[in-house]
């Protein structure tokens with residue numbers, strides 16, 4: 001149950017605190033007074049959608065805070081969520097909103113602990129059911145009718161539907177895989193051909209080492225210059241080791257030098273290191289001579305090998321051009337093609353396997369859909385009974401209602417087309433709700449649906465925003481009684497313009513929009529704010545601190561007129577006047593008498609035990625008002641007073 005609501009800087013509301021009670025809480029007021037804003041604030045406190053316009057113009061942040069009575073199951077849920085319980089057994093749901101440039105950031109808290117959207121959604125479903133203005137439009141939509149039926153079926157039906165949803169996803173995946181394979185089969189075969197050709201070509205090339213090409217280039221150089229290499233080897237050998245022309249070779253000259261140095265050593269032993277250097281040089285020159293001689297003898301002229309090398313180089317260059325640019329790239333490409341080929345041939349499921357999976361999943365989907373249809377049929381019969389029971393007292397004694405379930409192709413929501421069929425008039429055939437029901441019938445239908453669900457979901461607070469819009473007197477009376485009945489089991493918050501509904505209230509709030517003058521805060525050029533000395537335009541009602549922040553340009557702006565919403569909890573006398581106001585279109589006396597008669601009827605109805613259906617009450621016409629009020633005014637006023645326990649807003 002909603003205990004209280006605190007609002008700061010939300011839409012038109014600067015600051016507001018309201019306390020609610022059990023039973024029927026009614027909010028009335030002129031059109032545009034701000035009644036729906038109060039319900040929007042409840043919605044926002046429970047994580048509902050808010051836009052950047054939610055924050056009051058001029059303020060940079062807003063707050064809505066709804067306090068609910070805690071029951072054991074809620075307390076257990078909070079403990080599960082690791083949220084501390086408050087000492088006074090209440091639950092405080094708050095939403096702080098901060099304005100960005102064109103966006104709005106908001107944070108939800110439960111008992112001061114930050115929570116996420118999902119947690120708020122779960123909680124909201126347990127605390128409040130809000131029936132907003134214009135929701136009757138949704139009644140006609142097939143998807144909503146299905147949701148209502150499934151919700152009415154409860155957890156077993158919803159679990160089965162979740163199973164259908166999973167089966168549908170699995171079926172869709174199999175169907176898409178099969179379709180893709182069928183479409184891509186020719187593409188796949190072409191790809192397969194290409195890969196096989198490439199792999200054959202690369203395998204034939206017998207690629208092994210990434211530097212094979214460089215090695216072959218070197219060999220080709222050697223082979224194609226073998227004659228020059230032989231001649232030059234011989235010349236080098238002659239210069240180093242043995243000169244056929246009789247001139248001394250390097251080895252000869254070093255040998256002579258060694259002899260000279262040996263001789264000199266006799267006189268100066270310090271020449272030994274130089275002798276050692278010469279001896280080493282001689283040894284190295286002799287070794288170089290031997291090696292170049294051996295190299296010169298090994299160099300052969302091999303035209304065949306040269307041809308082979310050139311062929312191989314040409315082959316590898318061709319491979320590099322197609323799959324390279326380097327040989328290393330071509331080797332990597334070969335490995336890639338190898339694995340692609342494996343994937344195309346053996347990696348995936350065959351067409352036959354995909355077809356089999358598709359058939360199996362389709363059968364599974366059809367089976368779970370059929371089970372869902374059975375559960376829906378059972379739920380439909382129960383919903384029909386329950387709804388007819390709810391509709392009859394709402395001035396629809398002869399109503400017929402049927403949930404039609406027609407087969408359609410399986411979807412994620414099952415294989416049923418759900419249509420609510422309705423006939424409010426005796427002898428008329430059942431027809432789709434959205435094609436037959438009038439606005440007033442839609443309103444009552446919505447109320448009846450909510451009444452059905454309130455028993456299934458055991459929601460603490462039911463909120464109705466003008467559920468009685470556009471209906472005539474007798475029907476309004478029936479709606480008022482239904483709201484009162486509901487308020488015996490749930491807390492009901494109801495916005496109405498109908499005096500008949502307002503007369504049934506346990507607690508009656510009057511919502512009013514007022515223009516007040518607010519001191520303006522001047523934003524100076526250096527960004528500092530200072531309060532203006534402008535006097536409020538009206539001396540009364542200035543309760544709030546200044547919040548408007550505008551760069552003002554003239555003295556006139558110093559006295560900013562702002563609109564705010566104020567709520568008064570009505571005492572019995574004020575209620576009488578409010579009901580008279582709501583009745584409108586009459587003389588003051590007539591209107592007051594009409595209000596008295598409504599309060600008297602309401603008091604009578606309250607005496608009827610809550611478990612029985614309240615019989616529709618005769619509509620009071622303005623002409624009848626005076627005489628009735630004369631005879632009943634004393635007693636009914638006393639009763640009406642007893643039924644009220646006004647609280648301070």
Ligand SMILES: Nc1ncnc2c1ncn2[C@@H]1O[C@H](COP(=O)(O)OP(=O)(O)OP(=O)(O)O)[C@@H](O)[C@H]1O
Nearest residue numbers: 011012029030031032033034035036037038053054
């Ligand atoms: N975010 C907002 N910022 C400023 N003004 C707003 C905002 N939202 C609504 N209003 C204005 O606040 C006033 C009250 O709107 P609200 O819808 O609450 O009225 P109401 O009392 O429910 O009226 P009705 O009985 O006609 O449904 C209207 O003038 C509306 O234009």
